[in-house]
Each structure stands twice: as structure tokens, then as C-alpha cells.
Amino acid sequence: MAEIPKLRVGFLGLGIMGEAMARNLLKSGLFASVMVWNRTMAKCAPLVAEGAQCAETPAAVVDSCDVTFAMLADPSAALEAVFGDNGVLAAIAPGKGYVDMSTVDEATSTKIGEAIATKGGKFLEGPVSGSKKPAIDGQLIIMAAGDKELYDLVQSAFNVMGKKSFYLGTTGAAARMKLVVNMVMGSMMGAFCEGMALADKAGLEQSALLEILGLGAMANPMFALKGPAIMSRNYPPAFPLKHQQKDLRLALALGDALNQPLPVAAAANEAFKNAKAKGHADEDFAAVYEATQQK
Ligand SMILES: NC(=O)C1=CN([C@@H]2O[C@H](COP(=O)(O)OP(=O)(O)OC[C@H]3O[C@@H](n4cnc5c(N)ncnc54)[C@H](OP(=O)(O)O)[C@@H]3O)[C@@H](O)[C@H]2O)C=CC1
Ligand SMILES: O=CCCC(=O)O
Known part of the structure; x- marks a missing residue:
């Protein structure tokens, strides 16, 4: 029986998530080649040292690869990588696929998907839950x-990067699902930080609050993981706060468009905006705790 040729895969965006995801593709040995690109080219060096190829533009990656994945900051970064000079659109063609795993809104994803299809390429959105460690x-x-068809084709890559994938339907459904998931997460983190701040003001040990929450119906990995960071007020970024605020902003826009009231998420968004204004944008999103602190 003829062997199925291995895919040549590309990866655009080597931030906190993208570097780890591209490394897993490389380490798997399942692909004929792994080619990477990052706006700040120096971030390609560690992966090149491990065997990846590096290209100077998104178009050069797409030109050399069967499927190109992307993990970029936000809608403007995702659009820039596709529609900018030497972007994805300049090289996408029939027989090639593009999988954008960034967290963006439906309009961004749809615009990208339609442009790719116009050039004969295939498009899949694939945002993820899970942060630096799961990546x-x-x-x-x-x-x-x-x-x-592209979803089926990239199963081997998804199995390397993730523990489970869901096919949710036509373009836009995954973008919407991801925004709902992260809206819940941002609201939970906002409520948790307010509880930690109130416990402290009320003369209670935050460590005791953490333990009590952890033993009851509200136990969850996020409180257990982020609680110690909040107690030490030290927030090395796993999920940068600016991205959580972007996700709340996009979820609220989705709520607006659908006339769905979202008062809890709107309040959480204000707390994240406040923390950003206080200089915590690039810290972990647990730094929203700082928004609970008055001078
Ligand atoms: N961190 C997390 O826990 C998770 C993040 N996400 C989502 O994944 C995406 C990436 O997150 P993360 O890795 O944390 O983010 P980072 O901020 O670490 O990385 C962002 C990446 O986007 C690139 N970028 C930013 N602006 C542009 C632009 N205009 N043109 C081209 N490239 C650009 C950056 O390039 P450069 O290096 O040059 O700045 C970098 O490669 C986001 O959409 C985020 O919401 C999803 C799940 C979890
Ligand atoms: O978008 C980021 C999600 C982070 C997480 O799921 O822990």
C-alpha cells in the first residue's frame, strides 16, 4: 500500500503559546518539515536550533508548507499576517490549508476564511483553552x-498540540465558543480576586480562603494555580492580562450584537481595564487583583 506523504507544516507567531505549540509539532517527528515565522525574528532562533526552518515572511512559510498554523495576539495581528505585505494571502493556493488558532472574533475569522477560500485554499479556525503549561x-x-476536510487532515497536529479537539461547524462557531469560555474565565478571575481582597481587608488569611474554596463546590484548577501568585503579588505571564481583557471586550461585543445582557462580564472587563491602566497589561491575568487595591 502506498505510504501517505508526511505534511510540511508551518507556524506563524512564536509567543508564549506559539513557541510551545510549534515545538511540539517539531518534536513529534510526524511532519516532513516545520517552518516558523515570527514578527520579531529573533524568537525563531531556539526552534531553528532544534531543527525547524525559519522564513522571513508569512507568505514564504505558506509557499513551502501544505498547512500553516497561526497563534497571534489579537484580531489586528491575525489580519496583518494574512492581508499585510507578503502575508498569507500572497501565497495561499489550492491544495494548501491555513489554521488560525488565535483568539479572535467571528468577523475577523470570517474575513480571513473568505479571503483564503477566494484563492482556493482551505481555512479552519482553531482557538484553544489551556495556557502556557498545557501548551x-x-x-x-x-x-x-x-x-x-482540513480539520480531518490536521488531526495528527491537533493530537500533538492538544488533548481533545471539537469540530463545532462553520467558521465563526469556534471563535464564538472561545469568547464565551474566556468570558466565563475572566468573570471568575475577577470575582476570585475580589474575594481575596475582601478576605485580606476583613482580617482573614487568604491561604485559608483558598483552602476552603478548594474543598467545596467552587474548587477549580485556576483558583489553586493563581491563588499563590495573588498572595505573593507576583504575576509572571502565562496568559497575559491584555489578552484576557481583549477577550472580554470581544465577548461583550458579541453580547451587544445579540442583545444579550452581560452585566457580570461588563464589570469584570472594567476591572481588567483598570489593571491595564495601572501597568499590568503584560503580566499574568491574575494581576487583575491589583485593580482591587486602592492607594
Ligand atoms: N497565553 C495563554 O494562556 C493563551 C493565549 N491564547 C491566545 O493565543 C494568542 C497568542 O497568545 P500568547 O502566545 O499568550 O501571546 P503573546 O503576546 O505571547 O504572543 C503574541 C504573538 O503575536 C505576535 N504579534 C503581535 N502583533 C502582531 C502583528 N501586528 N503582526 C504579526 N505578529 C504579531 C507576536 O509577535 P512578536 O513576538 O513580534 O511580538 C507574538 O508572536 C492570543 O490570541 C491569546 O488570546 C489562547 C489560549 C491561552
Ligand atoms: O485564552 C486563554 C485561556 C487560558 C486558559 O484556558 O487557561
């Missing part, structure tokens, strides 16, 4: 929507 461990949860 390193290949344990992400992938929400996918768009071209089903």
Missing part, C-alpha cells in the same frame, strides 16, 4: 470550525 505539555483543548 508545553500538548494538553490544549482545541475548538475548531470551518473546512471539515
Whole structure:
């Protein structure tokens, strides 16, 4: 029986998540080649040292690869990588696929998907749940929507980067699902930080609050993981606060468009905006605790 040729894969965006995801593709040995690109080119060096190829533009990656993945900051970064000079659109063609795993809104994803399809390429959105550690461990949860043939084709890559993938339907469904998930997360983190701040003001040990929450119906990995960071007020970024605020902003816009009231998420968004204004944008999103602190 003829062997199925290995895919040549590309990866655009080597931030906290993208570097770990691209490394897992490389380490798996399942692909004919792994080619990477990052706006700040120096970030390609560690992966090149481990065997990846590096290209100077998104178009050069797409030109050399069967499927190109992207993990970029926000809608403007995702659009720039596709529509900018030497972007994805300059090289996408029939037989090639593009999988955008960034967290963006439906309008951004749809615009990208339509442009790719116009050039004969296939498009899939694939935002993820799970942060830096799950990305390193290949344990992400992938929400996918768009071209089903491309979804089937990239199963080996999804299995390397994640522990489970969901095919949710046509383009836009995964973007919407991811925003709902992160809206819940941002609201939970906001409520948790207010509880930690009130406990402290009320003369209670925050460590005791953490333990009590951890033993009851509200126990969850996020409180257990972020509680110690909040107690030490030290927030090395796993999920940068600016990205959580972007996700709340996009979720609120979705709520507006659908006439769905979202008062809790709107209040959480204000807390994240406040923390950003106080200089915590690039710290972990647990730094929203700082928004609870008065001078
Ligand atoms: N961190 C997390 O826990 C999670 C993040 N996400 C989502 O994944 C995406 C990436 O997150 P993360 O890795 O944390 O983010 P980082 O901020 O660490 O990385 C962002 C990446 O986007 C690139 N970028 C930013 N602006 C542009 C632009 N205009 N043109 C081209 N490239 C650009 C950056 O390039 P450069 O290096 O040059 O700045 C970098 O590669 C975001 O959409 C985020 O919401 C999803 C799940 C979890
Ligand atoms: O978008 C970021 C999600 C982070 C997480 O799921 O822990």
C-alpha cells in the first residue's frame, strides 16, 4: 500500500503559546518539515536550533508548507499576517490549508476564511483553552470550525498540540465558543480576586480562603494555580492580562450584537481595564487583583 506523504507544516507567531505549540509539532517527528515565522525574528532562533526552518515572511512559510498554523495576539495581528505585505494571502493556493488558532472574533475569522477560500485554499479556525503549561505539555483543548476536510487532515497536529479537539461547524462557531469560555474565565478571575481582597481587608488569611474554596463546590484548577501568585503579588505571564481583557471586550461585543445582557462580564472587563491602566497589561491575568487595591 502506498505510504501517505508526511505534511510540511508551518507556524506563524512564536509567543508564549506559539513557541510551545510549534515545538511540539517539531518534536513529534510526524511532519516532513516545520517552518516558523515570527514578527520579531529573533524568537525563531531556539526552534531553528532544534531543527525547524525559519522564513522571513508569512507568505514564504505558506509557499513551502501544505498547512500553516497561526497563534497571534489579537484580531489586528491575525489580519496583518494574512492581508499585510507578503502575508498569507500572497501565497495561499489550492491544495494548501491555513489554521488560525488565535483568539479572535467571528468577523475577523470570517474575513480571513473568505479571503483564503477566494484563492482556493482551505481555512479552519482553531482557538484553544489551556495556557502556557498545557501548551508545553500538548494538553490544549482545541475548538475548531470551518473546512471539515482540513480539520480531518490536521488531526495528527491537533493530537500533538492538544488533548481533545471539537469540530463545532462553520467558521465563526469556534471563535464564538472561545469568547464565551474566556468570558466565563475572566468573570471568575475577577470575582476570585475580589474575594481575596475582601478576605485580606476583613482580617482573614487568604491561604485559608483558598483552602476552603478548594474543598467545596467552587474548587477549580485556576483558583489553586493563581491563588499563590495573588498572595505573593507576583504575576509572571502565562496568559497575559491584555489578552484576557481583549477577550472580554470581544465577548461583550458579541453580547451587544445579540442583545444579550452581560452585566457580570461588563464589570469584570472594567476591572481588567483598570489593571491595564495601572501597568499590568503584560503580566499574568491574575494581576487583575491589583485593580482591587486602592492607594
Ligand atoms: N497565553 C495563554 O494562556 C493563551 C493565549 N491564547 C491566545 O493565543 C494568542 C497568542 O497568545 P500568547 O502566545 O499568550 O501571546 P503573546 O503576546 O505571547 O504572543 C503574541 C504573538 O503575536 C505576535 N504579534 C503581535 N502583533 C502582531 C502583528 N501586528 N503582526 C504579526 N505578529 C504579531 C507576536 O509577535 P512578536 O513576538 O513580534 O511580538 C507574538 O508572536 C492570543 O490570541 C491569546 O488570546 C489562547 C489560549 C491561552
Ligand atoms: O485564552 C486563554 C485561556 C487560558 C486558559 O484556558 O487557561
